[in-house]
Amino acid sequence: MKELKKDEFPSKKWNLDYGFSGNVEINGIKTTIIIAFNEHYPYKKPIFFLKDYDALDFIPHVENDGYICYTDDNIILNSQVPNEILEQTTLLVLDTLKKGNNKVNINDFFEEFEDYWNRNHAQFDTTLISSFRPTEEVQLIRRAKIGGKIIIGLDDNAIVETAIRFKTSRRPNKALFRNCIYIPLENPLLPPNYNDFWESEELKSKIFENVSAENRKKLSEILDKYHKIKKEELIVISQPKSNGLVLYGVIYKGLNEDNHPLVMDASFNIKPVDIIRLEKEIIQPRGGGDTTLNEKKILLIGCGSVGSILAPELIKFGIGNITIVDNDFISTDNIYRHQLGLNFLSKNKAIAMSKFLEENYPYTTIKPIDNSIENSVTNSIIDLQDYDLIVSATGSPNTNFYLNNYLFKNTINTPIIYCWNEPYGIGGHSLLVQNRSSCYNCLYDENLVNKGSFCLPGQHFSKKIAGCSSSFVPFSSLDSHKTAVLTLDLVKNFLNNNIHNNPYLSWKGDNQDFINAGFMTSKRYDLSNNELIKSRYEYIDNTCSICSIK
Template identity: 30%
Template sequence: MVILILDLFNSLNSFENIKNVKEIKKNNDNFEVNYSKIYEFTLNIQKQNFDIIMCIPEEWNLKLIDFYIKDYKNIKFIPHLEENGKICLFDKEGLLVEENLNGIAIESIERLNKVLYEGLNDINKLDFINEFDAYWNLLSTNNIAKSNVNLSNDIKIIKYKIKNNKKNIDLVFSDDENSFKVYNIKGSIKNAIYIPIKSKEYIYPPDWRKNFDFYKFCSLLNIEYIFSSKYINKCGNDLVLLINITQPNKTNCLISLYIKNIKQYTINIKNNTLILPNITGIPLSVYRCDEEYLLGRGGIERVFSNKKILVIGCGSVGGYLVDELVKSGFLNICLVDYDILSYNNIYRHLLGLEYIGEYKTTAIIRYLSKNLPHAKVISHEDSIRLLLEEGSLELSDFDLIISSTGDINLNRWLNKYIKIKKIITPVIYLWNEALGIGSHALYIKDNYLGCFECTIGKDELGIYDKTSYFERGQTFTKKMNSCNSTFVPYGSIHSVRTAILGVDIAIKHMNGNIKENFLISIKDDGTVYLKENLKLSNRYIKQKNKQQIISGENFDRKNCFICKRKT
């Protein structure tokens, strides 16, 4: 470390605009990090001296070096100036760091020179816009708001609920009352005002080092009119504003202002000018929780949210499937399953003990409503066969059908039903094999060659599953107690793998990238199954790669009573 420090001293002194380098023995009480080494030096930028504190953490190869401007309150307000005078130099997300302290210090100081020079000359002023919320958050001093509001182009009344917190303001905005269920906030629902502003000129964040000037900022936003509008009469004693600023570069800056006891003020108009009394406005940091923003953060196609998906079977595969479908942007889902979650399910299901004794369908909906609030999921606690035969459900109403029951007989019936009814909605069949030896996904659309029945073979010994990785005639089911406790053994990890396979196919289908029917099979290594004295099928042995894709054109259709009529 001594050699490294000597190199560091030499490197600092090698910069022509750095003088008075010295080591500080004691940590500054304002620092949140306990640094191993701290240095102070004078940095000259355009004939202006800055006293810089350079701090080296113990894990400098992970956290890099921090730089602070000692007299930060008295310099020009520039981008990348953070709390306590810290200067943000690098976006650490995805940054590859070489384990060379001297090299890191040199590169950091070069970056520090650049940031200060560009800030003093307004070269990087646009960074204020791109990082508007960061500077506004420094102004709000722990007063926060979560917003589920759709950012429309029209002024409107919205709802809010506030937590009972005497120290800080903590509230939630929403377009309607349903969203509040997620946050479990007690108290009454009140009205706030949403104000969209489309600015022709850039609106820069206020200097967080100074007291917030409510009047100056309202004038800058040109929102004084709101205090004499009809909207203010629809609000309570406290006036809360959610303001969406659309900057000239299309960046959205969402902020909030909280005005306590607005009714106590007298607002006058003189010479067509609004005369505001001595109103105090409290800035709130706003965290977006609306559907558009959250889906965008996940790199999700918004178009998926309007597609209707039917999921049949909410067991081990189906539970993970629905969760990942929603996280992929498929928000409009109908669930069909009449099974109830039991203790036996919890170590290979999305849901845990909290949901024991509930229908898997309604339990999944309850889980999603607490964790992924924008999902619009409905359910039927009945068999798919009964629902279709009664006319309670129409398969043609959906954009995609996914059968994740793993029930081969039900899948054969569903496949036949779809063919007879000439339903053009495609189906994805998903299933695990025993002990997790394989995951299978079959994509079938009526106007392409092949169907589910093509996976069924028949010979003098009877019918069999041609996709299986196990040799025929073996028993895989196990019992915990009685016949009612019979199950096929496989783990949660195998169901997750199968579910992800299904979601990937669903995305490809919605993007129009599928032009044929196909079967995807992923095999596991056979060591576990050999220990169980189980025999592997010829298909497993002949499959050289971990994953195999078979086109519908290559399905063996000669014994398929559904496909044999097709050419």
Template identity: 25%
Template sequence: MSRAPALQPPPIHVETLGHLQRSGLLAECQVVLPTPAAGRTGGPTGEASLSGYMTLGSYKFHLRVGLPLAFPLRLPELTVLSVEPQLELPHLVGDHQLCFESETNLLLDRRDPWGIVQESLARAREMLHRLITGGRAEEFAQEIVAYWATPARIRLDCDVDATERPHLTQILFSKQVPIAVADDPFAYGQSRRERRADDLARQNAIYIPIDPVAVDPEFDPRELMKPEGIRKYIRALPEADRREVARLLGHCTQRQELVVLGVKRPRGERARVGVWFPRVRGKHPLADELAQDLAIPVALRRRDLAFLAPRGGAGAELQKRQVLIVGCGAVGGHVALILARAGIGQISLVDPDSFELENTYRHVCGMAHVDLTKVQGLRQELQRLIPYVKVVPYEEEIENLLVRQPEVLAQHDLVISALGSPTVEMHLNERIWSSTKHPPAIFAWLEPLGIGGHVLATHVPKAEGFSRGCLECLYHRPVEEGPLENRAAFATPGINYTRDVLGCGSTYLPFADLDSLRTAEMAARFALRILHRQLEGAPLVSWKGDALAFEKVGYRATPRFDAISGPFSEEQVAHVRESCPVCAS
């Protein structure tokens, strides 16, 4: 086998490293160029790099400056190879790479690669100087989750509340293998695709809050990898907490034990790290002052709602909210997914129809659940994607549900209708207005061929009663004894815009998925404003699309469409009808 030729780094890498070698920022520099991976014919084992020494006070840091292949679009990678005299450092990840700057939203001047390296080394110098002159313990405590991940040999899901008092929690096992630790196994089960945890075996574990920086200004997290180190910080707890720890340890009597430590950080909430004792001999290692049991670091992957929801912009406060979605087609499917991602705790779905292949390109579920009812398919999709959302399916028409279970409206905080059936929706609108116990409602509907869409909020509470304006207000008879027409319509009333491909039962209203998504987004934003009690009145919002495709097939838009100059229109009172038999009575 022929030897692979030496890889040539990009010229900009060679030039930048040469500049660094001559700059004097590091001493005793040595450039290392990429080499072929052993036994392979291509691909470097690492980036072009330079190693050298940085002296700060009495410490000599041996650093490697690596330029990744994407440099200067990415930061240099600075690795601490060694420190003399030996010193344990925070802010090291992976193979002792110095975490000196987050690349999130970082803007680099790609035309000044040498400037990027200079600034990176300056920030690294500043960080290292801060760590050797004080504050190392605080930084260890602040970054203990990242530090703990490197030596951890076990990784568990975690849904443990980092309280200020010790408490029992539970280890959850699947086929005798620990997979999670949780205060409430049922709540943890809601984060699993199966939406259950009753198939998991359980064992007591203990959670202990500690404040290592307050106890020892020289705190080193390696102490927590030994039972005597943990006991040191337990002894520093208030007397009531020490007694509680001793009592709780009496409930942890297995041959394998887990301890969850809630480490107080200088900034932010307590961090959670785990310690596993695989071979307990006699008493619990934390109850025996002489115990030297083997302790294994455990990385805890947080799975609780309070941690997951805010990272995606969801609100944990919406977990107790219940929303009823009537119609699970194109618009309703998107609304359900958006609200689940927003953190809604329960979503009830009403629709008697089943998924068909024709729905593939206009539904959020695609062709994943063909022949399954829409409520069941959408339920599976929501529970596959989003934890901590309960989905209640109703495989029936809304009018039948209201007869069979008339209290269903009052059991929800909001009703959203995307039926696409004005007759049924006006019936639902009237039922909502029939009782002050009923929640606010949102009606969302599409126009054909991308010409637009509409969202109406109604039955929204105010200081006294409810704001006037409802779906019935929009419908009138311009000609006495003529048909009802929607005053918000963009497409000329009285024309059948549905298309027929295969005959009876195969008609559909032509629109694109982007149209349904746009309408669903408006409905979801209304929903969140209502649930946060930030929406007033009964606004009607319409988005205006491009009429080219609509007019190309010979259709004409209404004067309202032509009168709207921008892409959106929001009306607060113009659509309210004083003689409305529903909201004016």
């Protein structure tokens, strides 16, 4: 064992403070490993390196600086007994190295191919952006260099769309579009050794040995017709792993031929290409979205305090198409209650939210409507039948009555959720009407008192900051979040077909501020959370003037 100085560690990225090197024997091969510690050890795991990263051959879980990935970060270290940690982790390291040298974990190379490929970064000379969804078939696809990056796509339109969507250029149409060949391998290749990239002849035989018979034929046909070779030719390769396809690129440099290098018996300069995959199918599921929801269309009415929380969350569910209706603009007194703050001051709420969503969440279709819902419906700007779900988050009972009456009178069966906050944080509600057995109007008695409210009737909560134009009901952003969570759960359960009736759901908050402001709560506020859930259908009024006329 030899103690190491701080500058003797193979990598700076781990903030290592002290360590040792020593010799071990793995499968009869003598080699040197380094054990290093951060000053926060034993709260940070010890870091191990192979002094020479391919001393045991090029094996999985050893990076190009020799770093040995022996565990994921879920290991819990017992800081009371540092010696045991050292023993436990050393065993894991030796096991990882042994498995690698015995090639029993070679499958990890295929499963984590991208990680090993990306450690070739020293050799990358270009970054490639792909919105192309890899297929099982050899084919010609298109490429263009736009804004310093190569973009590949199924066709030129797909490339232009990608450039616009990911803002690589303002004028992507001016780019030069060219062909490149896409080759899906049937059997996966091992990643190339970090410091020893494939030779072109080697790659050529690997490709022809590992494509399916059908694709080999197709590839030969394409190559026969592939002329007008440029200085650089790109090929894009995919190979299988357990949960999909890996995509990588190789670029041939300095060409001066008539034929594609893949048909030539000569040696060429080739470089690995780093691919950033921005396909819809890759981006969306990783964010936790459900791709089956992508076809759903939602109409969001009201993009205020609650609506501005709902909109991005609906997109993160995987909803691909949202129309947002709001004719209000973001004012100074909205800033601390609206998700879009100062940046969007004086902008229309629907348009501002649409801009925000399109910039941050690719592959979504957002249609903003700067108008009231009443005008939008009357003037046929929108058709309520076009949607899978309507969410009314205006908090305005008058708008909700309008929607409820309109849907019933015109026999429009689009499901709708109404949601709103109570004042001073005492609660919030969400009502789903997905069939004609009950409706929003059922909530109200003959004196237009909301039976589902947490407030005793006859009280007025509007506050005015600076005259009539800025009156508002006092509630906080946190209240809006709670109402949004209640509503989003309801949306999710509805979209997953877990609800078959029209429940009226509530969250109940603290009433201290409400009481201090001189107000009184209703009897319904006294119900426990369990009782609130149990009574979720009690609002239904069999004599309702809107829904009980059968």
